[in-house]
Amino acid sequence: MLNKYPLWKSLMVLFIVAIGAIYASPNLYPEDPAVQLSGLRGVETTAATLDTVKSHLDENNISYANIAMEKGQVLARFKNTEEQLKARDLLDDIMGEEYSVALNLTPATPSWLASIGGTPMKLGLDLSGGVSFLMEVNMQEAIVKVQKSLVDDFRTGLRGEKIRYRSVKNTNDSINVQFRNAEDLEKAETFLSKQNRDLLFVSNEGNLTLSASMTEQKLKETREYALQQNITIIRNRVNELGVAEPLVQRQGKKHIVIELPGVQDTAKAKEILSATATIEFRLVDTEGDLGAALNGRVPGSSQLLKERNGQPVLLKKRVMLTGDHIVDAGSSFDEYSRPQVNITLDSAGGNKMSSNTKSNIGKPMATVFIEFKPTDRVDSEGNTIFEKVEEVISVATIQARLGKTFRITGAGSQAEAHNLALLLRAGALVAPIQIVEERTVGPTLGAENVQLGFQAIMLGFGLVFLFMLVYYRAFGIVANLALGANLVMIIGVMSMMPGGAALTLPGMAGIVLTVGMAVDANVLIFERIREEIREGKSIQQSIHQGYDAAFSTIIDANITTLIAALILFAVGTGPIKGFAITLSIGILTSMFTAVVGTRTVVNAVWGGKRLDKLSI
Structure with a gap:
């Protein structure tokens, strides 16, 4: 029988649309502005921490919606961003020494939805607010x-x-x-x-x-390695900052784009991201003449450096171990309540430290802190020239053979020890980087962008809906149902994507474009059905021929557009990728809803019936 789907096929179409609707539904629940409190190395967040946060907020008359322990962290939810920022500043001043205090946007998704993996779409920097850096690798x-x-x-x-x-x-x-x-x-x-x-x-x-x-x-491999390793290390540092849904990706041959949604205070982020700190362990040159070195007569195998108190130290140039072998580092206090950094090495680093200290027991070993700082000078290619700054942070006598784990002292404060541990744990940058562009997007601007983008989608949807209803009558209703299902499925697929696909303003433009393209397929089908009817064929034959004849044209048109979208995604960056993602998803869902979805409804309503007239 013409234009009749078996029951299983109709149920399958309904099931696919229903799945899309379920996973799109978390987006109906707005995210709550929140402050996330997590313990630094060696410090745990407990019920006592939760009570402390509550008491501080109550004492300062900062209202909150809810405070709870989630995944080993204290999460305080607020009704607006104003209270959120007040709470962040307060907790950072009081508890910032032992805890990482970060802004967050927490989904208010019901537990039953969350249990099946339902999460809302992530919003890009232009919609959620935050800070964006463009960094150049030297x-x-x-x-x-x-x-x-x-x-x-x-x-x-x-x-x-x-x-x-x-x-x-x-x-x-x-x-x-x-x-x-x-x-x-x-x-x-x-x-x-x-x-x-x-x-x-x-x-x-x-x-x-x-x-x-x-x-x-x-040379090409060296540059590529430097860029990729820096991206990996920066990702590690961003994770240490506790920022929700960060974006770190390459741009061109020597640039890295970093987007930190929800971050408004850029000082700490800039300090951690651009720091090129590492350490080296060297022996003190006890045989050299320090006085002669101070007068400019430094032995060829030695180097004259200074401790933080200004005291000169003559060191061997030969490096016993570099920070490249550090796999973990954490800050704590020694037995005299002085800040220290506990270091764990990889197997190769442990072997090097063991062999070097074994033959040098009783000799002093210095820990050298190395940092590259940008200067006002540039080279012939216009790149900023970095100055290498070396400073001895501690000198200690090797008492016994050291292995994979040991500690270093000399950090000025617990905060400094924590930052040094963070940098060593995340890894030293392979090459220095500098911030060449910085943009800050406020939460208010982000909310306005969301509202304007939503209005554009609804306006485009409404005008198309009205046109189809007036021009194609009953079949226009079918097309509009498919259009609504298409919009729901785009949101559902983006919410289900592994790692999440962030919705940006260009992404919203891609959705608006997809709305028009989805209707375009139905226009082709409906006009072909009209043509068949004008040629004198029966209603059922006209419907059947209309869908079959238009199918190849729809496939060809959508595949060529999909190829263009994939190329945009492959070679584009930032906003272009956001546009390409929603356009690609929209093309695939529109082909399903405009062809299979409308065919299912048409077959259910008009299929297999004797009809003399069709409302099209």
């Missing part, structure tokens, strides 16, 4: 760091092969190794070229020098 520093590492590798390798050399120096874009005779030069070139196939080696027998420079492929 690629030249990344290359210099690799070159310095190669210098150490060359020295270690040549010593292991017992090849004598005068010096190994990093000059400009190459590494120069000076030898005593041509025989050592030849041996070194053979050995080093085998060990470093991604380097170009040029020997000069006249002055017994071997020069090594990185190939273009090696």
Whole structure:
């Protein structure tokens, strides 16, 4: 029988639409502005913490909707952002030493919906408010760091092969190794070229020098590695800040975009994100003459640095261990109530520390804090020049062989120890970065954007709804039902996506565009049905031929648009991706609702019946 679906197919269509509606429903419940309190390393949030937060808020007449323990954190919900910001400032002043106090937007989704994974769509920075940074990675520093590492590798390798050399120096874009005779030069070139196939080696027998420079492929890999590692480390730091739904992604060849929804105070975020701090452990040069070093006669194997109190210290240049091997770090107090940082190393770092301290028991070891700070100067390519600042934060005598876990002291305050632990735990940036653009979006502006975007969607939906109803009459009602189902399914799919798809203003534009495209498919079908009726075919044949004939045209038109949307998503960034996501989802859902959905309704209402007239 023409135009009749079996029951199972109709139920399947209804089931798909119902699933979309269920997972779209959490968006009907507005998010509550909240303050999230979580313990820093070594500090737990307990029922006593909950009571303390309540008492502080009550004493300062800050009204709240609810305070509860959720997932090991204290979550205080408020009725408006004004009370939320007051509470954040108060709790940060009183409890910020031991707890991380972060702004949050907490869903008010019913428990039964949450139990089946129902969550509202996440709102992008332009809708929820927050701060956005555009950061630039200093690629030249990344290359210099690799070159310095190669210098150490060359020295270690040549010593292991017992090849004598005068010096190994990093000059400009190459590494120069000076030898005593041509025989050592030849041996070194053979050995080093085998060990470093991604380097170009040029020997000069006249002055017994071997020069090594990185190939273009090696330079490209170094830049790509620096960018990707910095993105990973920044993500770790953002997670430590306790920001809800952050966005960290690359933009171009050397830029990183960071969006922190809900964050209005940018000072702490900037300090943590752009810091390039790491540490090194070196032996104190007890054999060198400190007085001579102060007069400018520093031994070639040593370096003169200062402690925080201004006291000069002569250190060995050779690094025993770097912060790259740190896998965990936390702040606490020692037995004298002084702030300290507890460090855990990976297996390779533990072995290095063990072997280095084993042979140096009784000797003083210094912990050097290293930070790159931007200057006012730029290089030939317009990049900011960073200044390397080194400071000795502690000098301690090695009492016994150290392993994977140990502690360092010398931090000025508990807050400083906490920040240092956070940076070491998250990892040191591979290359320095600088903030080249900063934007702050207030919550009020975000709410206004949401309202305007919603009004645009509703206006577009209403005008299309009215046109279809007037022009296609009964079939227009069917198209409008499909249009509503399409809108619900877009929201449902975006809410169900793994990791969540953030809705942005351009994303709303994509939804408005999809509304018009969804109706376009129905226009093609309905006009084809009219054509068949004018040619004298029966009503049932006209409906059948109308859907079948228009199907190929609809598929072709939507696939070409989907390809364009996927390209926008692949090569675009930020707002373009938001537009591409909603457009892609809208194309797929509109093909389902406009073709399969309307066909199901038409078959249920008009299918299999003798009809002389059709309201189309």
